[in-house]
Amino acid sequence: MTAIDYAAVLERDRKGAKLPRRPFPKWFRETGWRHLIGIAVLLFAIFPLVYVFSASLNPGGTLLTANALFSNVSFESYFALFQDPNYPYAAWWTNTLIVGLATSVGTVFLCALAAYAFSRMRFTGRRFGLLTLLLVQMFPQLLAFVAIFLLMSAISDVFPALGLNSLIGLIMVYLGGALGVNTYLMYGFFNTVPKEIDEAAKIDGAGHARIFFTIILRLVAPILAVIGLLSFIGTFGEFVIASVILIDPEKQTLAVGLFQFVSNAQSKNWSVFAAGAVLAAILPMALFLSLQRFIVGGLTAGSVK
Structure with a gap:
């Protein structure tokens, strides 16, 4: 980008004009695929945490009953942690x-x-x-x-x-x-x-x-x-x-x-x-x-x- 083009861009930004959007294929080829990989890695990392938190809210006592995330919501397990003297x-x-x-x-x-x-x-x-x-x-x-x-x-x-x-x-x-x-x-x-x-x-x-x-x-x-x-x-x-x-x-x-x-x-x-x-x-x-x-x-x- 030359100095004249850069000045024109600044002038359009100052006047509130929107820059033209990049075509989707070009956006995906340059930066979009990175967002997809980041989202996939984030979901892969956060799913075990969400599953454990859902299991803690499920009073069933087994992990099999926690397959449906947040199907049952109860804080009984959190209170039970501090009630049994055998498990201080x-x-x-x-x-x-x-x-x-x-x-x-x-x-x-x-x-x-x-x-x-x-x-x-x-x-x-x-x-x-x-x-x-x-x-x-x-x-x-x-x-x-x-x-x-x-x-x-x-x-x-x-x-x-x-x-x-x-x-x-x-x-x-x-x-x-x-x-x-x-x-x-x-x-x-x-x-x-x-x-x-x-x-x-x-x-x-x-x-x-x-x-x-x-x-x-x-x-x-x-x-x-x-x-x-x-x-x-x-x-x-x-x-x-x-x-x-x-x-x-x-x-x-x-x-x-x-x-x-x-x-x-x-x-x-x-x-x-x-x-x-x-x-x-x-x-x-x-x-x-x-x-x-x-x-x-x-x-x-x-x-x-």
């Missing part, structure tokens, strides 16, 4: 919140310390340490749940508060596997912070601790939010390790507790299970939406170097 949903939710917050805060702190050391300090074994963190992360905790159970059982004989059937013990297990990819992501983001800031602070007499807590942490807030959110969501829905360590119903988390609604063949109640899942998803979804702007900035900036 409120305690499960509180335990999950405690474990998730403690694990996310501990993960952010430990990974930030490790990333700062790898980014700002030069020492023997630095590169080997970074590679080791990545290699160890390739083997998830799921492969070691037998060893974790035996270890926690032995710790229970000496320190019961850190062993089996303990929220603190579960948090310690989660923190034991917190390093790895999280540290590597932070390491990449820390490298984007100019080292001249550290040098200027050192000239003024600041040490590593003061530089880390008063300067660096403020500049790397996006990646801290990303790591904290990912850690919280990961522990919020974790099932295998929590089911191995937590035994008493009052100390179980949501993932372990909700499984009891569908684990017994004689008393399966999918409606209550779906209601509990819907309520459990509210907090992670709210956190994800509120921290969404940090996720994009934190991950992209940390992948530059």
